[in-house]
Amino acid sequence: MTDARRLVPRTDTVLAEPAVAAAAERLGRAVVKGAVVAAQDRARRGEIGPADVPGAALAALPSAAASLTPVVNATGVLLHTNLGRAPLSAAAREALGLAAGTCDVELDLATGGRGARGAATVDALLAAVPGAAAAHVLNNGAAAVAMVAAALAGGGREIVIARGELVEIGAGFRIPDLLTSTGARLREVGTTNRVSPADYADAVGPDTAFVLKVHPSNFVVSGFTRSCEVDELTGLGVPVVADIGSGLLAPHPLLPDEPDAATTLARGAALVTASGDKLLGGPQAGLLLGGPGAGAELVARIRRHPLARAMRVDKLTLAALEATLRGPVPPVRVALDADAAVLRARAEALVARLPGVDAVAVNSTSTVGGGGAPGVTLPSAALSLPEPYAAALRAGRPAVLGRLEHGRCLLDLRAVPPESDDAVAEAVAGAPCR
Numbered sequence: 001m002t003d004a005r006r007l008v009p010r011t012d013t014v015l016a017e018p019a020v021a022a023a024a025e026r027l028g029r030a031v032v033k034g035a036v037v038a039a040q041d042r043a044r045r046g047e048i049g050p051a052d053v054p055g056a057a058l059a060a061l062p063s064a065a066a067s068l069t070p071v072v073n074a075t076g077v078l079l080h081t082n083l084g085r086a087p088l089s090a091a092a093r094e095a096l097g098l099a100a101g102t103c104d105v106e107l108d109l110a111t112g113g114r115g116a117r118g119a120a121t122v123d124a125l126l127a128a129v130p131g132a133a134a135a136h137v138l139n140n141g142a143a144a145v146a147m148v149a150a151a152l153a154g155g156g157r158e159i160v161i162a163r164g165e166l167v168e169i170g171a172g173f174r175i176p177d178l179l180t181s182t183g184a185r186l187r188e189v190g191t192t193n194r195v196s197p198a199d200y201a202d203a204v205g206p207d208t209a210f211v212l213k214v215h216p217s218n219f220v221v222s223g224f225t226r227s228c229e230v231d232e233l234t235g236l237g238v239p240v241v242a243d244i245g246s247g248l249l250a251p252h253p254l255l256p257d258e259p260d261a262a263t264t265l266a267r268g269a270a271l272v273t274a275s276g277d278k279l280l281g282g283p284q285a286g287l288l289l290g291g292p293g294a295g296a297e298l299v300a301r302i303r304r305h306p307l308a309r310a311m312r313v314d315k316l317t318l319a320a321l322e323a324t325l326r327g328p329v330p331p332v333r334v335a336l337d338a339d340a341a342v343l344r345a346r347a348e349a350l351v352a353r354l355p356g357v358d359a360v361a362v363n364s365t366s367t368v369g370g371g372g373a374p375g376v377t378l379p380s381a382a383l384s385l386p387e388p389y390a391a392a393l394r395a396g397r398p399a400v401l402g403r404l405e406h407g408r409c410l411l412d413l414r415a416v417p418p419e420s421d422d423a424v425a426e427a428v429a430g431a432p433c434r
Ligand SMILES: *Cc1c(COP(=O)(O)O)cnc(C)c1O
Pocket: 140, 141, 142, 143, 145, 169, 214, 215, 216, 217, 218, 243, 244, 245, 246, 274, 275, 276, 285, 286, 370, 371, 372
């Protein structure tokens, strides 16, 4: 014991070894030093030999300075909030790299003077929604709704909203609480299941700042129901603001009931708010679009509000959002449009690559998730495995997250990009389940 203790290399000596020094460059000296000290302790306890200290320290290091683990989304839920919603396109990832250093986010390189922050991203948004007269980008959808309420109704003015649209977005976040936290007052109209244009008309008065339509994006009410479209509410003498939620910019044939920005503006909404990381397929962001007429002036007012600075997005978001808008179809939209027969063929090809594993290709059902297209199901295909695979695959790197159904672990392929099939096959083949 005493001999081993004397032979354990000193911390500085281990840290000076080229491989260990390189790891400290990449991961930070404190993390690497902690791993070296832990390896020295193991050597003193006789668990490893003194010569094994550098190798043991390197083996215990994390693979990156940030601790997030990549996860293959095989849940069948296209937009999984717990997995960070939309995966970015290659173009958006490249844009993140460009923006990571110093860049001209708020500088006019032609004149050397200050430029309009994020102007290129706003231009991309206006190009994608030609019916919009003005646009602004904020931190997320909730920030967009809160800013509209604060700027237009903050001093105790009223927002007229249907009782059936007082929704909880998720994890306890409720639109009505968000609105009233800005100092606005709510004037609720209609009942849980029904509201008519007359209900709105009766409620609008001198204190009304605007009428708000909120898309019930994570539930469906059916039966004896009636809600109002934006165009039924535009004649009341106050702006109509529509929180469409999922960020569809134009109608999508598979999602006929999902509101989109272009149609909502065309129906007369003064302002439309949406998220950037739902069906738009981009980074977390809040989109604010102003219609022609009053909308553009309202967007300008919101940009000038003191709170706008607190909701401002960073250069990384601006870059990734612009690339999402201008670049190739983002992964979420590729997954949404994927043909079920192609998914089935991929599942069968995976089974063929896994001899000796109790794996079968099955048909399955995907959903959009993440606050979009409630009630819509998409035909899909999955690799069906014994249930213990679920935990084993979650522990892998990358982790693979499936879903449990009828005592089997299903790896649904709709949200898995085809280029990840190799990773799925390797993860299943290597899982300690046989
Ligand atoms: C998702 C959603 C929000 C919140 O958007 P975040 O980007 O998550 O802040 C607000 N309203 C509706 C209708 C939504 O679907």
